[in-house]
Every structure is written in C-alpha cells, then in structure tokens.
Amino acid sequence: MSPIGILGNQRSSAVANERMRIPLGQYIFERIVSSGTRTIFGVPGDFNLSLLEHIYNPEVALKGIKWIGTCNELNAAYAADGYSRYTNKIGCLITTLGVGELSALNGIAGAFAEDVKILHIVGVAPSQFYEGSAQSSHNVHHLVPAVFDSNIHAPNHRVYRDMVDKRVSCSSLFLDDISSACDQIDTVISDIYRYSKPGYIFIPADFTDKLVDARNLEKRPAILLRDVVSGFCINDHKCQELAEYILESMYSSSRPAIIADILCDRYDLTSSLRELVNKTHVWNFASSMGKSILDENNLGFRGVYNGSESQDQVLKDFQTCDFLLHVGVVKNEMNTGHYSYKFSNHSNIVELHPSYVNFIDADTGKNRYVTGQYFFKVLDMMTQMIDPTKLHLGYQESIPSRTQEYCGPPHSSVTHSYLQTHFPKFLSSGDVFVVDTGSFQFGVRDYRFPSDLKYISQSFYLSIGMALPCALGVGLGMQDYPSNHIISSALVQRNYQPRLILCEGDGAAQMTIQELTSFLRYKVPIDLFIWNNGGYTVERAIKGPNRPYNDIMAWEWTELLRVFGDPKLENSVSQKVSSADQMSELLKTFRSSDKRSKLVRLVEVMLGVMDFPEQLKAMAIACRH
C-alpha cells in the first residue's frame, strides 16, 4: 500500500507517482509552507534566482506563499526574526552566496542568541565548481578565495558554512547529494523547531531544478513545533513522575511562585503557563526577557524579577517565596540582572528547560539536573494535574509593584519620566509592541502591560537598528496569522484589530532606515515612534556623554515616508512632537481610532540628549571598564 493510500488520497497511482517527482526548488517551498511559514524574506542574487523562480510554480503559488524583498539582507534577517518571534513559526530568508548571507549574519547571530527560529537558505555556486571537477580551481564571484596563493589553491565552497556551523546555527546543510536532499532538508527544519535556533541550507544554483522524490510531503504533511518537540519527549511515565514530584514540592511550600521566562514563548507554552497561573493564583513574576508571557493583570503578578536590578517591591516579594518554578529559563546577564538572582534561604527552585529539569537547593546552590526533553509535557501535565486546594498561599500582604507614576511639576517637554507614566496607557490589549535596543527599552521593563499585549524586543543580544525590520516581519506575521498572540477570547470576540507599535531611537533608526519603505510597499500599518535625542544616548550613559562619536547627523525624520514611497502622503502621516502637551494629545488621538488604522504613522519625539530612564543605570555601570 502506498503512503498516499494510507493518507486516503484519492488521486490515481499514476498521478501520484508523477507528483512524487518534483523539482527540488518546489519541494523546498512546499516544505516551508507545510512548516507554517507563509512569508519569505530576502534579496535576489546571482545564485538564488533559480530557486526564487520556484515561488512562481503554480503549485507553490497556490499555497499562498509570499515573497518579501527587503532593501538589504541584514534587514531580511531581522524581518525573518520578527516574523518568527510573532508567529512562533520559522522565519525564512533567502540570500545569495557571500555578499548576501554574510550581510545577514548579524541578524542570524541575534536570533541564535535569543532562541529564534530562522531558516536561512543560501543560493551557492553550481556544483560544477566543486571538488573533483575541472573547474574546482576556479574562484567564482561572491566566494572568498583561499587565504594564501589563491591563484594556485582552490577556494573552499563551504567556507561560509564552516563559519556559521555550530556557532550561530543549530543545524546547517550544504546540499551535495540530491538523492537525500529532501530528508536532509526536513531534518534542518525539525532541528530549528527542536532547538529554537537558526538553521542553514546551502543550495547549489543548479540543484533547484533537479527532480526529487517528494513523498516526504505526503508522509509528513506538516512539520510543526509541537509535533517536533513531542517526538523527542517520549517517556510519558518519566514526565508524570517529574510533574508529580514538582507539584508535591509546590504543595509542601508555604509561598510558591512561578517565573515565566522566554523559552515559554519560544516553545509556545504561553497559554499553558497562563492556565496554570490562573488555576492556582500563585504569585508570579516575569523574567526580563519573559515579559508579556504572563497576563500582567492576573491577581498574583508581582512584576519583572531581574535580580538586584528589579524594582524594590519585586525584590522583596521574590525573596519571601520559598518555592520557585522557573519555566523556560534562560541565563544571561541581561535576563538575570547581571547574574544577581537571590533566593530566600531554604527555598526550592525548579527550572524547566527544553533539555532538562533542574532542581536547585537555594542553601547550597547545588544543581540536580534531570536531562531530557520533558519541558512542554511536564508543564502541560502540571497544569492538568494541579490541585489548587493543596497549595499554601501564605504570602505577606503587599501591593504589587506598579509603574512609577511621575509626581513632579507638569512636564513641559517629553522626558523618559513622562513616557514612563504616559506611554503604558497608550498600549491596548491585543497590540504588538516592538521596542528597539536603546535607552527607552530599559524603562519598558517596569511597565504594567495590558493582558494580551505581545512585547517583542531583542533584550539580550542588543543590536541597535534591529527593531525596524523586525517590526516589518512582525507586521507580515500579523497578516499571515491574525490575532495569533491573543489568548483572551473576549478580545477575539470584540474583533479588535491589533495595532503594531514600534519605538526606537534616532541612532538606531539610521542603521536600517531604508526598510521603512517596505511598510508602504507591503501595506503594513504601524505606529512608529522615533526618539530624537541626537545620537547614541544609551552609549552616552556608559561613556563619552559629550564625545562626537556618540553624535549622529540631524535628519528631517518627518519627511522620510514621503521620500521612501509615499510622495502624495496617501498612506502615511508624519508628525514631530516637541512638548508633553503635544505628545499627550497625539497619544489620545492615535489611541482613539476604533479600527486599526491602515496608515503608516511616524512620530518624531524630541527628547533631551542626556535623558534616559533610571533602569538603564545598572547596565551602564556594568558596562564601564
């Protein structure tokens, strides 16, 4: 019996057999769609054109795949990153050998550092140039020659793959065997979901038209996160044992707490975790990177715990807890307040991670790792099994930490302290809020977000300029998967049109500004706030407040959209805001539009050169050398 028969496909066997041989390029795009990705970013180049042609294959086009050409490849990588952060599918970009792929590399490294699922497909030179051929000594364009005596020594066609392999990718495939290509491609895609990290496929330009046996598409019609991950989590008994053990530990504590961390988001466990919190009413915290995973309006939410860099009340609350379940834990200096987590004595800590469960004794600091992929199943089981009546919620009365309200005289100009008070009110449940690396970002940590707001920020790798193209990817993800991030059914019923909001500084904006054009080109509405503080204030906070190296050129920000594709201002509005009154008025107007605006709205906000949020100080001190 053929696999098609098993799947109940009614097509005749002859048709089926024919269907089974398709060009590799077609296979790749069908596989990408079957993994949940509907938008592909990139830039055409000599060695990927033959691949791109397959996007226009009717069978591929039928599936609604979309090509989004960006202005350059770094922006494509950032956009793919944003697409994945929003959709939790794989963000895909296609570049060409060398010139394209290397331009994108910083975007890939950022995704790698922050566990974002990206597939980077690189069109490389055709196989006629590889080892053993008459042309193998040829130096082809876009490829770096051998280090020494490149007139004599052949180039290494895998040189760029060697650079990224096991450094900024969890899986990288240089296709040189057409017969196993489909299996190998599927493995890369599975790996990306499994490890939530970028993967690479290098495809020789002449391979894209070669016919392959496409039965994998029938045998495995979809490769999606949950399937992949559950495939590695086979020991149900062990999972149950772990879930029970953790629950017992929780029941026996007096003041249990949960910390939501970023891998909850990456492994699509937000709903499950929110359910656990809602069922139990235990105190809960977000890590710095895990912000917006939890409903920040749930009764027990205490704020963002970031070690010694937390708000005072959060610090106090955290240390009164005697059991901590840290879900989706990621340890880095930005996410742990420079490794300053402190637990109360005698507390037990359990870390849930995609590849282990760790039991920490707070007194001794000793770890006991149970390695294995138990993450989502243990969390799911706990959520199902928990008996809230067995919990002791003996918390001391305390007022959950709220955003610090500014109490001085009325603001005449816009300051970070003004923003800290007023910007959170601008955000609505359902919105997607993208924030670039920069001074403003540090204040956002202590916002109290509305329930179903999705917050996206590269808050560990910290590459300035990332957020603008990232937001493009987010916006296109919102088109492909509307309301993907909305958990509360009330919002879905209300038919709320989520807004995409982006905040970034002027220095960051200059890095990647050309991509602004793509919001117009691909009709991605956005509210973009550019903080004009005359340069790199986040660096001024560390060193060189008055140094010219922290200055940038003054631009006419509000003219950009006109120049970048909207000469008649039909699809955009741009405004400059210099006073707090103006800003308050603008936020009110922007927020009041009932339906999501179809416009690209750019607001240039004048800020003081040396004005930055309090929360940046700890980071600034840590960075002074």
Added chain:
Amino acid sequence: MSPIGILGNQRSSAVANERMRIPLGQYIFERIVSSGTRTIFGVPGDFNLSLLEHIYNPEVALKGIKWIGTCNELNAAYAADGYSRYTNKIGCLITTLGVGELSALNGIAGAFAEDVKILHIVGVAPSQFYEGSAQSSHNVHHLVPAVFDSNIHAPNHRVYRDMVDKRVSCSSLFLDDISSACDQIDTVISDIYRYSKPGYIFIPADFTDKLVDARNLEKRPAILLRDVVSGFCINDHKCQELAEYILESMYSSSRPAIIADILCDRYDLTSSLRELVNKTHVWNFASSMGKSILDENNLGFRGVYNGSESQDQVLKDFQTCDFLLHVGVVKNEMNTGHYSYKFSNHSNIVELHPSYVNFIDADTGKNRYVTGQYFFKVLDMMTQMIDPTKLHLGYQESIPSRTQEYCGPPHSSVTHSYLQTHFPKFLSSGDVFVVDTGSFQFGVRDYRFPSDLKYISQSFYLSIGMALPCALGVGLGMQDYPSNHIISSALVQRNYQPRLILCEGDGAAQMTIQELTSFLRYKVPIDLFIWNNGGYTVERAIKGPNRPYNDIMAWEWTELLRVFGDPKLENSVSQKVSSADQMSELLKTFRSSDKRSKLVRLVEVMLGVMDFPEQLKAMAIACRH
C-alpha cells in the same frame, strides 16, 4: 644605550622612560597613525567606548587622527575598504563585539576577496569574563551563547574570531596577554601590508587603559607597505637573476606585451609599471580588475583583456603577442573572462605575483613556479635595467580598440549605449571614479580613461551597495592624501582639484543609502549618479526580467539630501534627468566648473528597466543555471 639614544632623541632619559609606558589604547592609535592611516571609521558600542576615548588623548589628537562615525558597521567596513583602495594605506574600522563586527563582515570578506588592506578592531568583553575566572560561565550581551545548553556551558569569547580567522583575514589577534600586546599588534599591521588582506585585533574593553611599554613606536617609527614588503624580499641576487632572465626572454621575443593586474595597484607599483611601459613602448593591456593602473593613453595601450569576453580588436591584438609579462596577476572568473585567457602558440608567459614568479609555457600550459617575495624588487629592477633598444616591437599595424561610439539616431532617452559614448567624456584626468556592482559597471570596462584617472570598483566580489560608503572612504582618503593617485606631474602643477564621481544603480543605492548623510556631515564633495531603472537590472539580465523579486520601491531620490541633513539645500544640489539632451547638458555643466565643487551633487538618471550594456551578456549567460 637606549633605543631612544640610537634614534637621536634629545629627550631626557627620565622623560623617555615615562613616555615608554602609555595606555594600550593610545599605543594602538599612535601605531595606526604611524602606519599611514589618518581616518578611522566605525560605530561606538558598549565594548569599544573605552578604546575610542583614547582618540581624544592629546598626544593622539595632535597627530591629526580623525574619527568618522558611520550610520552602521557594514558601511564602516565599506568606507575603510574605499579608504585603502584610494590611499593604499590600511583602512581602519572599529566596531563592538558581535552586533558590530558581524554587521561589518560582508565588507571585510569583500576586502579579503579583492586584496584590500583593512584593520578591523573589535572591542570585546572585559577579561574578567574569560576562562578560569569566576564569571567565565556568564553569557554577556552581544556574544552568542554556547550552541546547546547555554545555561550550563560557558560561551566561547573567541567565537567570532574563530569565524574569521584564516577565512576572511590574513592575521587575527585576540589580545589576552598585555605584555606582548604591542609586538602582536605590530605583527597584525605588518601582515596586512604583507598580504594585502584584512586583519583583526580583538581587544578586551578593560585592556585599553592598561599601560604598555611603547618602545616599539620609537624602534620602528613607521610601518608602511614598502618597508614591510622589502623586509621579506632579501635575496637581491636572486631578484637580479630573475629580472635578467625575464628581460632576456622579453628581448628574444618578437612582439612582447605587458598586462597590468590589480596587485600592481595594491602593492603600489603603478608608477614603476608605468615607467617600464613608457620606456619600452611595448604593447600593454589591463586586466579587468587592473583597469586604470596603466595610462590608457600611452602609445601601446590596447585595452582591457578579459579572455573571450574582450572586445574583438583586443582579443586579436593579445593573441599576436609572443611574450606576456603579467604583473600582479589575480585569477578569478571576473578577471579572466571566466577563465578564458588564450595565448598564441609558442609564446612565453611570465607572471609576477607577491609570493611567486611563474613561467608558463603556452604550448603545454605547464607552470614553473619560483616561490618567494620577489615582486616589487624584480619589477623595479626590470624598469631600471631594461634596454629598449634590445626589444623587437614587431606588432602588426592595428587601430587600438576605442570605446564603441553609438551611431544610431540621436538618443531621446538616456540609454547604456548613450552612456557608453558620452560618459567617458565627462571624466577628467585626476578624477576618482567609483562604480558600484551593477549593469553600468560592465560597460565601463571598455572606456578609454584619461591618463590619471583612478578607477575603483569591487569587480570580483560584487556586493551591491558597496560603492556609496566606499566612496565616502575614498573621499576622506582624498582629504588625507590629496592627489595621491596622480602620477603625471603636469596635473600636479596645474593644481587640478580631483573630483570624486560615483555611479550606482537604484537597487544598490537602497542597500546602504543612509550613508549619503555622511558626505554632508564630513564635507566630502561628490558627483553621484543614480541609475534609476526600477530595480535589479543586473539580475533581470540573468533571470526573472519581469519577476517582482527584481522590483524595488520607487523613491524620491532627489529629495534624499534634503532629508539627510541639508534641509535648506546649502551644501547639495539634486537633479532628475529623463532625456539624453538633459543629460548632455548636465554633464557639460558639471564638467565645466573649473575648481572642484564643494557640493554634494546627486543626479537621478532615468533608464529603461531592461536596458543594459552588451558587456553584461557574457556574465549573465555564465550565471544562468
């Protein structure tokens, strides 16, 4: 006796000793200046601020070093590349760990592929985080964590160095020993000159203020190309033997010829080679990449030889020669007409290369390599020793190939065929002409340049968008080293103010457009021609002429300078040209300004979407897979 004594320094020994201990940051900048670099490009970042501070050390500032902040790091790398291509000194850029350095990587790879001297200094995390320390397990921002289980396994602080080492750099140094730092830094700088390739120095943020023994600066007050290279070319006797042998071979031929290739330029041998040509009147050709090394108006200049992709007359002329001296040879598909060099039977070929001399027998194709660094000395000796009376110049009469003049009806619109006829006339001796990768570039190959025009184009690696920031670096190099490229004394006497001219396509321009602001910021006058053909025509020529992936967004190009820093149009003019008449008028006006204009002049030229030069066809066919 102290080295200072040897150098005749009059300062007292006490002062000298004190002077010998300076901060490493200061040492680096003093060393950079002493290597001929006066401008440094880059972007500030958390881990390089402590280094940048030393630029403002009075002893460094005194030497006239200039910091040029670019909008992003890729542009900094391109600019450093341009600075080196023009000055033949080392182009220097400073970035920060990860986010900065990886963004710059494609620029470095391009420089590597085309033998350009770049020093890339990367500020990395302070040494307190390295192996053996209590904080060595910490994941610091900008650094990618370990591939798997990064909560448990420490990151590799050298991960980015491992990526570039021996792949896109000839020398890379991760500073971890302060006592040998100065020697090691000097080695990297020497290596960059020796191999004419990029080198890296990774410097921990806490190292920059550490005191070092700076006596190297006194012992070796300058590290420059000629000193470095001659240091490796010690066997004068062997050089003389080789020079004589080659000359004998040349004398015994009937129709000798010289091909000037790009490494002549990189190793500063342009004057020497021009002198040899002038003395002998032998026929001479440029390789595709070697274009503008020779005075294209010398009597024997026959045009660009690019294998089977040459103009017909060039092909014929080349094959009548029975001796070929190929000076500074680089073999890659773009520089050899896709490896289609063909010699006449029984001819002898001699290749001069920085690391070998190669004797090729045209009949058998056999190579005989004499390895060793004889390059510049052998060429110099030949130039000095040659006796023109011994040469046989039995060339057949032929008319040297000239730019194809268009003979059709008058052009109404601007076309590549119009440009092929009219653009060369716009160029003056002394100008610097930068051309981006793209359709226009392919036609330039067959221009007949004025004598002292310097042509700069990334014509092998072919990264589109490179030329705009590259031209910024060129322009700043022209400020540091005015008339550096001018060999004819007549021009110097005439006090001609060289113009900087840049041509690039609209698709390429969008890649790196923000850097346009820096021409205004740093007062770098330029004539910039943007070919508006609605996208990636160079790709359309290969595949997908009508595919949306080759489209880009239409911009208001002539508004860019106003937005990017010249709101009142005080320092720039921008014009749009739609017809051939307009273009002719504009070229005339632009050319007639006697003094170099102080303005940034941008011209948007409308071209047909599918119009491209004939010369692109061979490349387009080679790229179809």
